[in-house]
Amino acid sequence: MTPDLMDAGAQRLQKARGVTATGLTESGGRSAGYGRVHAPGEVDTTHGRILYLEDVHVSFDGFKAINGLSLDIAPGELRCVIGPNGAGKTTMMDIITGKTRPDKGHVFFGSTIDLLRYREAEIAALGIGRKFQKPTVFEQLSVFENLELALATDKRVRHSMVFSLTGEEKDRLGEVLQTIHLLDSAARLAGNLSHGQKQWLEIGMLLMQDPKLLLLDEPVAGMTDEETERTAQLFLSLKGKHSLMVVEHDMSFIRTISEKVTVLCDGSVLAEGTLDEVQADERVIEVYLGR
Amino acid sequence: QETIKVGVLHSLSGTMAISETVLKDTVLMAIEEINAKGGVMGKKLEPVVVDPASNWPLFAERARQLITQDKVAVVFGCWTSVSRKSVLPVFEELNSLLFYPVQYEGEELSKNVFYTGAAPNQQAIPAVEYLMSKDGGSAKRFVLLGTDYVYPRTTNKILRAFLKSKGVVDADIMEEYTPFGHSDYQTIIANVKKFASAGKKTAVVSTINGDSNVPFYKELGNAGLKATDVPVVAFSVGEEELRGVDTKPLVGHLAAWNYFMSIKNPTNTEFSKKWADYAKTKGIAGHKDKPLTNDPMEATYIGINMWKQAVEKAKSTDTDKVIAAMAGQTFTAPSGIVSKMDEKNHHLHKSVFIGEVRADGQFDVVWKTPGPVKAQPWSPFIPENKGKKDEPASKM
Amino acid sequence: MKMYWLRALGLCFALCMGANLAQALTPADALALVEGSASDRVETLQRLTVAPDARAAALIRAMAAQNARLHEERVYLVDGDVVTDAVTGEPATLPAEAQEVGLNNRLRGALETALAGLDLLDAGPQRQREAARTLQRSAFDEPDIEQLPLIDKALAGELDPQARQILELAQAAVLLDSDDETQRLAAAEKLGEARQAIVRPLLMAQIEREQSESVKTALGQSLKSLERSLMFSNVLAEGFTGISLGSILLLAALGLAITYGLMGVINMAHGELIMIGAYATWLVQVAFKQMFPEMFDWYLLVAMPIAFITSALVGAAMERSVIRFLYGRPLETLLATWGISLVLMQGVRSLFGAQNVGVENPSWMSGSITLMGNLTLPWNRIIIIGFAVVVLVGVTLMIGKTRLGLFVRGVTQNRPIASCMGVNTARIDTYAFALGSGIAGLAGCALSQIGNVGPDLGQSYIVDSFMVVVLGGVGQIAGTVYAALGLGVLNKFIEGWAGAVLAKIAVLVFIIIFIQKRPQGIFAMKGREA
Amino acid sequence: MSLLEAKDINQYYGGSHILRNVSLQAELGQVTVVLGRNGVGKTTLLKSLMGLVPIKSGSITLDGVAIDKATPYERARMGVGFVPQGREIFGRLTVQENLLMGLAYKKGSTPIPAELFELFPVLKQMLGRRGGDLSGGQQQQLAIARALAAGPKLLILDEPTEGIQPNIIKDIGKVIRMLADRGNMAIVLVEQYYDFAEELADRYVVMERGEVIASGPGSEMQAKGVRQLVAI
Amino acid sequence: MSGTNANTPVGAVPTGSVSLPSPGPLLTRTGWSTFIVALLVVCALAPALNLLVPADSAFHLSDYMVGLLGKIMCYAICALAMDLIWGYTGILSLGHGLFFALGGYVMGMYLMRQIGLDGNYKSELPDFMVFLDWKELPWHWALSDSFIATLILIVLVPGLVAFVFGYFAFRSRIKGVYFSIITQALTFAALLLFFRNETGFGGNNGFTDFKRILGIPLATPSMRMTLFVLTGLTLLGFFLWARWLVNSKFGRVLQAVRDAESRVMFCGYNPLPYKLTIWTISAVMCGVAGALYVPQVGIINPGEMSTANSIEIAIWAAVGGRATLIGPIIGAFIVNGAKSFLTVSFPEYWLYFLGGLFIVVTLFMPQGVVGLVKTMRGKLGARSPKVQAAERPASVVLPPHEAQPQPPTATPRGAQA
């Protein structure tokens, strides 16, 4: 992502969000103590965290899917999250993106934005993008239009009515199309893509969205090793400018990209560290990796 | 051979088909009969049947089409007041003729319409008078029950004014309405029972619309409200409506009309037989097995015959000439009187009959007016009608 | 008039009890009873009942049962095939032109009271109770001391205990303004047992008049207990009507809960499937009338399966010919089934006519039971509630516990995959749709017992059915039950004080607001799939 | 003769030619692995075998019986089990009911084989939970179990390891091997996870743009450089 | 990825040379020509045929036809409005009859006031009020004698009702049938309300017997023609507007909402204002149609709010072809034309035809009439069948594409920056 684009986006966002983000100060009393002025809606990462979860609990009909989960991610970090099926990884993303409300706990974007106070669209506009475990794209729109919609820009009605792509934006679209290998399919209906192609398209949409934090739920599922490799490169290149949280079961993929790995199990963090560290962890081997 | 076209504007589909279809057949029967006797002024009548599908704007469209495209000389049609109101401007604009055969709330008098159904004073008021009489049970308290639309509301307004003039106080009148197509009368009947248990003889005046009557009467029967306790007199329940009801528990409940199928006189015998034969030969569903006649059918039949006479008198189908010739037309009606078209007010003079439901779904006439009653389209119980002329306003 | 009448009754009673002084019925009397003005006839009736002989009693009974015929000044009594001359009692032949003796309400009422007097002692307990009730009504309506001898005599005789209780209340009503204070007190206390609303004006009037404090207190207490009982039964009645309406809504909606809720077919022809069930019921009834008139009361038992099968077959035909091409395109099903509904409606109009057809309640579904004096529960309503419960249980078991139900749910969720599991999806679809349609047919069978049966029957239920299914939560049978009962009770509750029109509007507004709170209906699909 | 024999299959989506003269065999007791990049037509091939999409030309026989005209449920009854890509479990049915669906064409009293719960213990814990509420990996396990429930002759798996935790992938691998080794089941496996595929393959098939570009015994995969083929 | 455009490293395929699909023009060349023809027909040909050509000529356009076509054009506006909300946004409204009626009632109130003293009771008040013993106009009739206010209210009343209702419904995330059902409930409730005399809208009879508009008599050929032309222009204008809306990114967001609303949210769009905007626009269109309808058919009553009427609007759209804009207009003409023709020619059998039509259309023309035409044209005209073209929403002109994805020719560089 181009930094200037990012900045421009942030400015627009700031304008767009306007006052919505005010009144956050009482949120859990977090920012109150800092006595620092900050622009509303802007992600405050001065404390070294872009995402912060503390003691989050969710249960479904009595089943504790998330159970005291605490976790934080630094700006620019690429964090891998692994864990057994049903550990609560997807649920965690649901919580961050506003799809599921936790029963208890704090979820902050930066140190000032209490995500629990926002709805999905607002959270997305704040700069959190997500790729779903099951690829979801707009099936009745073309690949091109899918990307166009994802493009980071003013997303209010009035603007949409008069919107047309600038040359620069067109170029970006072209780039992304190429990155995701769908340049030739730009005009095809997204619904007609194969599974893997939809995965790519969804990644492409994330790129267009240009978020500060990307949540990627099993991005390489259904990809060939070579494509997995390419995805890994892509993620590595995003690292630094963006923060990424990647959930995967593909250990070789994790190995390629990881610096820090979090292992979730039964709704809370089981282990955290470098891949080697967690791979050596007996408990992780027991519940996840197998011998 | 040249024919005279006659428009038939009755709903054959949609909610009103249930009532109107048979009127279409009545017109066709009358036309067949007239043609068999040589037609009108030597010309055969040619019916043009259209289906306005119980859709009010479609009534207006069909009316315009009948008049301007098909060039009919006259139209027989409509049942609901709203359908009549919808076509009225068309008939006035194009100066054509409509015969309207159903009892209605009055408050209307158009030069282009002949009203062969009853005005409120030809049905509602005599019925209530009967209820108040000794034979009718000397009712002192009244439940005015109706479907929530203009005809019941209006009729009840007139009745309320009438009852007041007879010294019935407001506390002794209960007015209740149900939505169109209402089918659950449990609460209403419970309320009627409650109202009736407060002493004094109570009667129910029902202006419930056709479709809701079956559930109403079924509930009435099952709840054990007998006619000897709380008689119900209805203005929209005729032989056709009772077709769908088990009338055994309803024996003794009343209806007020200007015609009953059970009226015994040669004209009616002939009329009923004609209809039975016609229904059988044409295979009219329902009627071929159980032919029934009712008040609007009679009104339709009178209307078309009077129109024929008027045309022959005027020697023209020209609207204005026919209108002039209609004044004072008479016709021996199946109801047993010589029915007369008023010289001025476009309404028929009609006898009023009160009938009690019999176990076989027919009515026993238990009371009738001594002679034909002249219609009061402008009810005297509405103050604004004071001084209104009893004839259509001359065209502006 | 009434007072005179009661006096006559009393006299008649006294005479009956005493010597048999009855005069013989003359032809003139007989004639005067059956023709002429109502007033004259009532007078004759009164005169005759003062001392009725067997002939006169027979004539009165025959008139009340509409078994009297008149021809050329001769009155005949018919009893099945047996015809007798009313005056002589000799067998006679009925002339073809003989006319039924006309009655009006006034006469009918008079006959009823006369019969009550005649029957009070001589009839079986059932009839005794009825007669007692008739007398009670007139005592409550217009209490008069003249009624007393009759009541006292009857009470002295052998009476069915229930009839006795009824008459005791009647007696109390008469004695309520007796000159004797102890009698008044006893009467006031006795009337505390009455449960009829009609007693209230009596008690209130007496309280106004009453001089004695003790009687006044007794009256007050009786009034209070009466009012309590009335209130209680009012609440019960309201609850019952609500549940009854709910059961109707439920029956109408259950089939749709399958065809729409589970299968996703926006079945606008659902109402017409109900209508077809009702017409099937009617046809069975007609057939019974013609072929087994003596078994008429049981036609419904045959009609039920026939209604189910007819609607199910129509449904199956719809599914095979149209709907199976539209799975996964719910909105197209709306269009096609709308077309089907037009065709079905007009088809019925062409076949059976546009007018209603008459469906009679079998005798076991007619009438009502009276509880606590003034709570009347019509049998047809009670039976329909029971029927709805049975159908509901059947459907729930069918869907939830059988393999067919499992396949239906599986197939409707993911047709291709179900097929890969070895399910013959086409057949399951047809079964499921036929099942839903058949249930609609059952609903039609039930509805024919309370409402009109005509080509438009379905139209009046389609909107309500969709509201119920959707409000309950699409695909949730339990939700459908809650929604139907909830709407029924709510509707009747509001109707109680705001009238039917406002109640209907209020219920619609309630639905709108409720869905704001629960955008997926009462039983929202929970979990991730939602 | 092979249990499954597909010859010269051609398939179109509308105007696009997706499968071009694809042929495939599967033998009892063997695992046939189909490899290829995204969008080359692997899923389409499996759907054609299952009868979920019609083929334009070519023939498919199972046990010598032509099945290319048969409906999916007829094929299922003839012993074809299918694990679709993307799981496709019945979201609103419970886990137990999902498994019963797998037994659809068996007699009503056929129990769910206890073996399945040994393979996938988590399913036993979650018998009463709705399929749609399971996590992605749990759903995948359920999908496999469902296909195995009726004991098929031919098992078709479309990327069964997708989204499954490593130790369970190993278990699945073992299961597939074991099933094949019993000798009464032929297995067709589409897989992107190369190592997994190579380990299991008795035969392999590589597809490219709707065509089969390479095939051979599994033991030769390394030698023939299949990994590179897939990775182009 | 790259800082500026100039040093774009993605050189392998300069994006300019790739046929990136671009949104099509508002109308194609043929589109515009057809549009102009339609404009001419409405504004020039029809008036000429009706007013100038003598009545006995074969080319004469009868008053009856003028009325009929005018009425159908009003319906076509409704169908167009329905397409915006249903076809493009996936929200099936069963309440558009209400908005239509509201517009109609506003206009009807004005027309009632225009009757002046010519009513039955020679009163300033509309007849039904006199008759109900009302002594003065109720508050909600306050502005009804002003034409300007009426014009404003025609937009405002349906718009406001839709806005408020939509705001709460969309805010609560009511979707799918749940939304359809509450729109139906709303309309039904309104129907019952308007049925009551007390509500002050003439009960079930509604308003009729209009005499004049702006003081000019209504029942004249020239007035009829004027209304006809106005309706035609409104229809064409709305069509262009709708076209512009769905062609814009706004329109594509709507379609995205239709396909995957939650994904739209995760893309950062708040669907609420989008849905609310198109919902309100759609309602206003219906209201305007209703206002044009009333003086032409001469009656407005609560029947317009009946459930069946609202469903029929959806049916016109479906018959013509959803999400095509032109389809619903055609659908309205076909269905209503058929209805008008059949109720006259086959009064007892027309429901079979109409019902049959709906069944046939769904079974054999899943994309409606327009879809059928497209496939036919595709089969006849195009060299290679392009079924996908039929699936495509019409908003984007497709570049020809190849179904087979080409292997990428360059390694991805997008990630470098």
Ligand SMILES: Nc1ncnc2c1ncn2[C@@H]1O[C@H](COP(=O)(O)OP(=O)(O)OP(=O)(O)O)[C@@H](O)[C@H]1O
């Ligand atoms: N709505 C729900 N109702 C009931 N249980 C739920 C619901 N949502 C999630 N669960 C349960 O919560 C647990 C966590 O699910 P989640 O999808 O977050 O796991 P996951 O870590 O993403 O697993 P996987 O790697 O398999 O995708 C699972 O056991 C799942 O069955």
Ligand SMILES: Nc1ncnc2c1ncn2[C@@H]1O[C@H](COP(=O)(O)OP(=O)(O)OP(=O)(O)O)[C@@H](O)[C@H]1O
């Ligand atoms: N319904 C459809 N309509 C049109 N084209 C389709 C359809 N489904 C798939 N395709 C196209 O057919 C080709 C083959 O798809 P298929 O799903 O078989 O690929 P695959 O090899 O399974 O890929 P993956 O590994 O991504 O699952 C792809 O180009 C895809 O875009």
Ligand SMILES: NC(N)=O
């Ligand atoms: N005129 C009537 N009955 O509506």
Ligand SMILES: [Mg+2]
């Ligand atoms: Mg997951």
Ligand SMILES: [Mg+2]
């Ligand atoms: Mg695939």
